[in-house]
Amino acid sequence: MAESLNNSGTASGFSIDEGEVARFSALAAKWWDVKGEFAPLHRFNPTRVRFIRDTCLDHFGRDDLALKERSVSAKRNPRRAFEGLRLLDVGCGGGLLSEPMCRMGFTVTGLDASEKNIGTAKAHAEEGGLDIRYLNQTVEQLAASGEVLFDVVLTMEVIEHVVDPDAFLKTCASLVKPGGLLFVATLNRSLKAYALAIIGAEYVLNWVPKGTHDWSKFLSPSEIRQFLDGTPLLPDPAVGVEFNPLTQQWGLSDDTEVNYMMVARYPVTAAF
Ligand SMILES: C[S@@+](CC[C@H](N)C(=O)[O-])C[C@H]1O[C@@H](n2cnc3c(N)ncnc32)[C@H](O)[C@@H]1O
Numbered sequence: 560m561a562e563s564l565n566n567s568g569t570a571s572g573f574s575i576d577e578g579e580v581a582r583f584s585a586l587a588a589k590w591w592d593v594k595g596e597f598a599p600l601h602r603f604n605p606t607r608v609r610f611i612r613d614t615c616l617d618h619f620g621r622d623d624l625a626l627k628e629r630s631v632s633a634k635r636n637p638r639r640a641f642e643g644l645r646l647l648d649v650g651c652g653g654g655l656l657s658e659p660m661c662r663m664g665f666t667v668t669g670l671d672a673s674e675k676n677i678g679t680a681k682a683h684a685e686e687g688g689l690d691i692r693y694l695n696q697t698v699e700q701l702a703a704s705g706e707v708l709f710d711v712v713l714t715m716e717v718i719e720h721v722v723d724p725d726a727f728l729k730t731c732a733s734l735v736k737p738g739g740l741l742f743v744a745t746l747n748r749s750l751k752a753y754a755l756a757i758i759g760a761e762y763v764l765n766w767v768p769k770g771t772h773d774w775s776k777f778l779s780p781s782e783i784r785q786f787l788d789g790t791p792l793l794p795d796p797a798v799g800v801e802f803n804p805l806t807q808q809w810g811l812s813d814d815t816e817v818n819y820m821m822v823a824r825y826p827v828t829a830a831f
């Protein structure tokens with residue numbers, strides 16, 4: 560592991576909780592096992608990929624472009640709709656989101672604090688012939704390196720695993736270019752989330768290993784909004800992601816009590 564990543568609490572690596580990163584590293588080989596420890600991420604991946612795609616098609620006006628270019632709706636055929644746009648996937652794990660984003664045409668950088676995760680992600684992208692730039696870095700290191708800003712920054716299911724979520728999110732926001740978007744997904748610190756995401760998913764259904772989540776690190780949508788105060792990004796209302804036990808499917812929902820996603824937009828005219 561790179562030296563700078565061993566120093567939890569240092570300026571360069573300060574968002575890292577070593578115990579959390581070690582837990583994900585230990586599972587690095589399992590990212591693409593659809594029946595393994597990351598099965599829940601695989602199951603709700605289509606819902607969040609669709610949400611990101613539809614939000615971006617709308618925001619960047621790429622529906623029209625794709626229509627002109629291919630004479631089919633980009634919603635039906637989103638292939639390469641985002642050509643020319645730079646996307647950063649913060650805490651990319653094995654690349655479950657980076658890969659579909661690359662397939663839709665984004666120029667993707669995936670970043671993770673775990674060297675092993677980055678190894679898995681790189682190997683899987685190579686097998687699939689996908690050109691993704693994967694970095695074993697923290698978002699603080701990338702921000703400090705003078706990186707060109709991104710049209711889209713994703714931080715999905717990561718913020719509940721970092722040391723200082725406020726500073727972490729502000730650093731993620733600082734990498735969004737004017738006119739760009741930040742996506743955040745996490746779990747709400749509600750009793751319902753305790754019942755479903757901790758007791759249900761970890762202890763009753765065994766969907767994820769016990770100890771995957773610490774309820775006290777879950778965040779409410781209003782906390783996410785507060786973290787973005789003082790940045791030029793303006794958050795949309797949170798959108799719930801809900802599992803329907805009858806259909807056994809995940810989908811978008813008005814209920815943000817358990818899993819939710821939030822989009823924040825950087826207006827072109829605002830200045831940091
Ligand atoms: C639940 S996984 C989510 C992976 C991916 N975003 C997804 O949704 O498929 C959380 C990931 O965040 C990474 N991580 C945890 N703390 C981090 C930090 N401070 N900086 C960067 N990555 C971090 C872990 O190594 C792990 O790969």
Ligand SMILES: [Mg+2]
Nearest residue numbers: 716717719772
């Ligand atoms: Mg999580």
